[in-house]
Amino acid sequence: MKSDVVIIGGSAAGLMAALTLKKRAPEKTVTIIRNVINTPIPCGIPYIYGIMGQVNKNLIPDQGFIDQGIEILQREVEDIDRADKAVVFSDGDRISYDKLIISTGSKPFVPPLAGIDKTNVFTVKKDPVYLQKVYTALTPARNVVVIGGGFIGVEMAEQIALMGQKAGIEKKVTVLEMMPRCLMLACEEEFCLEIEEELKKVGVMVKTNCQAEELIGNGGIKGVKLANGEIITADAVVIGIGAQANIDLAIKCGLEADPRNGIKVDKYMQTDDADIYAAGDCASKFSCITGKPSGIRLASVAASEGMIAASNLCKGRSRVTMGALGAFSTKVGNRSVAAAGMTSRSATEEGIEFVVGEVTTPNRHPGHLPGSVSDMKIKLLFRRDNDQVIGGHVSGGDAASDMVNIIATAIQANLTAEQLAVMQYATHPLMTASPLSYHVMLAAENAAVKLR
Template identity: 30%
Template sequence: MSSSSAPLKIVVIGGSAAGPKAAARARRLDEHASITLIQKDPDLSMASCGYPYYIGGVFDDRNQLICTPAGIVRDPNFFEKAKRIEALVLTEAVAIDRAAKTVTCRHLPSGETRVIPYDRLVIATGATPLFPQVPGTDLAGIHTLHSLGDADQLRAIRDQGQVRRAVVVGGGLIGFEVCEALHLAGIQITVIEKTDCILPFLDPDLARLVANHVRANGADIITGNGVAAFLGEHGRLTAVKLDNGTELPCELAVVAVGVRPNIALAQAAGLTIGEQGGIAVDEYMRTSDPDIYAAGDCVECTSLITGRKVRAPYGDIANLQGRVIGRNLIQPETATFPGITHTGICKIFDYTVGITGLSARQARALDFDIETATVAGLDIPGYMHGKLLISLMVAERGSGRVLGFQCIGPGDASKRVATVAMAIRGGLTVEDLGNADLPYAPPYSLALDHVIVSAHVLENKLRGLMHGVSAAEVKQRVDSGADCFIIDTRSPQEFEEMRLGIGETLIPQGALRGRLNELPEDKDREIILYCKISLRGYESAAILQAHGWRNVRVMEGGVMAWPYPREK
């Protein structure tokens, strides 16, 4: 409780995630504080990550996006009665006077202004969707998915059933969640990504596998091509023109190319803005003004891996930061938010795509000396109807510290990503993770969980027991005509059912010792081995090394991680 005799005056700007969390936490710690919540939108505490599933028809009652676990809608009446928090909706904060310690706000329907005094202030103004600076953006039929109002509009379009073709601009998480939602409504979807690869937080081979899965489900993807213009007739969208001149007919376009922190209010108040474009805060989530805190999409945080400032526009992070602020509002400097590992997950058709930490590409760009391991396998035993997981783990060479993990596939990737996220948070090494005491029972895991197997493969590579090569590197060798000898160590039946068509020779693992005479006489010639997931490839590589071949490599992940066309 506040030590002051007069009730503490708290004002919170922003009513989505961080703001309400801070306000509610402060109320639990101080029953007598005066708390005012200012929200520009008509809704409060929106579960924005649920928007695509509402649009896609997974559920129909939009109030479920603004309800408590008990099913009570979080409207101003709820905040007044349950929390004793004054929630002002459709109200925009227009100025902060730090000297007078007041916030001026305007009620949008009426235009009336009000000046609210504060002892402590919270800025949770979120972010604004980025939009291509191209002709035609004012046409009807172009949307973003940022607010609940946006979700309502897209759900109405879905329910009306009049749109046949749509374009999603942006190949990130939100773009593909929207892609699936609209696809469920029977709309023909094309995703446009300006860079060469979708899902830029994934390394390229895994991103290609996800792209293959999306295309197999009937949606199209165009990469390496941006939007040059939106075209229309009579004020309505009719097509999207790409940088290469291609025109894609469509009645709907959803732009999902990222967000920019909403810092105008903080900037006008003279608060410090960080190098990444977000409000600068310390470990207590305080801004450069000790009586003003900030959280959510509008701030910068610290990477627990690199120590650098980053932006993390995620709902869970906003809630964590809001909770820290709520305590510090009442009990200053008693709660800290140390930073993030950039952990995220999403559903893309039947695939889960999960990440934590750094990708290999990011780690190399930051000058880490790394080793990686790509592993394919099941989440639970085959006799329990296990499903495929493909992952890539990243570790620092000298220390063995785990730096990152990506996991995709129809199997349960979520708990694997969560496990590695905590390993990264704890600064664990590959060896630590390879000896982790994780829960095992056939309905839930293999005896050696996918994460542990990934750590074992990576440990083998770090110790020089296995020399791996990625699918992309194998493809590059084949395309360039490099002098390498490729062996498929699967069974003849597997080979007949599906092969890669890269000039491979079939020598099943069980027959390898008896067919060594078929291998290159030059013991320094590169030999690449693989199987379905490359366990047999690894064991076969050990056999060849024992018989004197010195340049033996295993294609990591095997056939299941091959993202290029195959022969059937």
């Protein structure tokens, strides 16, 4: 077998790379190799268990890619023969490449807990067959413990509670988070609190400052023992405490990589081998704000990196990454929360002095119009030394995600408080705050006043 470009891994980075190649160099043959039967929509996984109710409602359809002439193979890759420029499958078959993209993603981090191998203890893997096993186990479960209160943990907990409501089976769901608040790595503390409140409203118990110590039970899981000795009953446990770059294959074929940072790439997403690029969760990253190595692993970053790798691979090294930006959003209960860039906490840890501009105002004008969230909030962080925005946090209505993308754009373009304050923004009574108090504008002005 031979393909001009071979892509190992069929999630965000790999798929985006393939689409980009077909757009930029349609004459090239492109083959994606993945080890799962279908690619789940990564961010949609929690919603399988609640809103969607089926694993197969959360799959990325292959047809769109096949229609573009992209070949998708389900195979296990054993090795990369760099000397011969071929990917070696577990059955000994080979596929030759002209250029290779490694987008092997990440593996859920499995904590070294006693009892971790008991039945009904799961991580969140991007494999539909595995996700179905989780579904089957969660369906009858009455007591579910989610270890980890980051985005995946919070969303899984909410959706498992909803799964119970939909089936008329009350599920006691508990989230355990080591830090003082859920979502604390991404969000300002007051926004974390809002999400915790929403979780409680949908019946999820939230335990923060709380460390799981042991999974107990005879074979099957019976409970989670905490560091303080407390035992929480559990018929099923879901672990969502982060992910590690999947670098096994890269290491095996001699590329520079380490478990913490991933496969070493330059700003063109090229590895030490000029014919091999890496993109997505498996590739090394630097922060677009500090320039330092970054542990951010997100589908949005992966999509961008896949696009960059594919562009450079077909037309020479011309496209560069701006560095990884943490740009997140989630919705729990009736509250949407979004974040881009730094929190007060992370900026302080980096020794960056900053000024805050905040606004709370309805997202409709007047505020009694339909769809109004009366206390939609924004909080912006600007560096004191150069006035540039380094973080933005929004909570309120469903437009939070698009609103935070104004800030994501501004962070990546190094815009200042002054620029964001005097810029003009579209407003409408049925969609936004008033032109006198559009969130981004007014928060930037409130910071600009302090920065004079």
